[in-house]
Amino acid sequence: MRKEPVIAIKNLNHYYGRGSLKRQILFDINLEIYAGEIVIMTGPSGSGKTTLLSLIGGLRSVQEGSLKFLGEELSGASQSKLVKSRRKIGYIFQAHNLLGFLTARQNVQMAVELNQVISQPEAVTKSEAMLGSVGLKERMNYYPDNLSGGQKQRIAIARALVNRPPLVLADEPTAALDKQSGRDVVEIMQRLAKEQGTAILLVTHDNRILDIADRIVEMEDGLLTRDAQNAVIKNDSGVKNHNS
Numbered sequence: 001m002r003k004e005p006v007i008a009i010k011n012l013n014h015y016y017g018r019g020s021l022k023r024q025i026l027f028d029i030n031l032e033i034y035a036g037e038i039v040i041m042t043g044p045s046g047s048g049k050t051t052l053l054s055l056i057g058g059l060r061s062v063q064e065g066s067l068k069f070l071g072e073e074l075s076g077a078s079q080s081k082l083v084k085s086r087r088k089i090g091y092i093f094q095a096h097n098l099l100g101f102l103t104a105r106q107n108v109q110m111a112v113e114l115n116q117v118i119s120q121p122e123a124v125t126k127s128e129a130m131l132g133s134v135g136l137k138e139r140m141n142y143y144p145d146n147l148s149g150g151q152k153q154r155i156a157i158a159r160a161l162v163n164r165p166p167l168v169l170a171d172e173p174t175a176a177l178d179k180q181s182g183r184d185v186v187e188i189m190q191r192l193a194k195e196q197g198t199a200i201l202l203v204t205h206d207n208r209i210l211d212i213a214d215r216i217v218e219m220e221d222g223l224l225t226r227d228a229q230n231a232v233i234k235n236d237s238g239v240k241n242h243n244s
């Protein structure tokens, strides 16, 4: 029997605007995501991907339908309950949102200290270990401004994963990166997700990274139009084909 899903969404609708300007953005969304699963969401601009991510992340209140995170209903949840669930989620956005006046290590360490009661030396050790595992051991004491886009994105990954959250939400984390850096970044996420049993929901327009997904879902005009296992066949040339 499968374990309880990390995320369980049933008949979710969402609207922006009020009165005559009210417009439905999400239509009858149903989606489950399990521990250790990497789900990639694709779909045209304006189709509702970020809106759905912000609802799952507890950054917006659920209006209609059910959205459970670790078995807890977020629809109708109090602000304090939403804050609690946000602490169990790692966020990675296109603009990495690092603090420019903190070094790589301090950016990661801040996430640790906000999340758990922990001594400073322990927080430092944890942060350094995490930055090591994203390949930034030598750049620990650099400020974001002195690092490349891919390196900054790796700090953002370290920050999102350092508390070993059950869920990571990533909105176009490779959009600003070249092909190789984008690939590196998602492979790091994939490795850490499998090691830590983290569920990952990743929005992307980047077809070159689809093969890291266990499942691919597609959003179109506010509807989930596809939800399929990602069958990846690695042929002799090492080129990957995508089928589902």
Ligand SMILES: Nc1ncnc2c1ncn2[C@@H]1O[C@H](COP(=O)(O)OP(=O)(O)OP(=O)(O)O)[C@@H](O)[C@H]1O
Pocket (backbone or CB within 6 Å): 016, 017, 025, 043, 044, 045, 046, 047, 048, 049, 050, 051, 052
């Ligand atoms: N705060 C808001 N208020 C009103 N309408 C909004 C708001 N945010 C988004 N929208 C509208 O909702 C729809 C879905 O937007 P959303 O940002 O979820 O799309 P998306 O799939 O993430 O697009 P993209 O790929 O361009 O990031 C769009 O039509 C957008 O204009």
Ligand SMILES: [Mg+2]
Pocket (backbone or CB within 6 Å): 049, 050, 051, 171
């Ligand atoms: Mg978006």
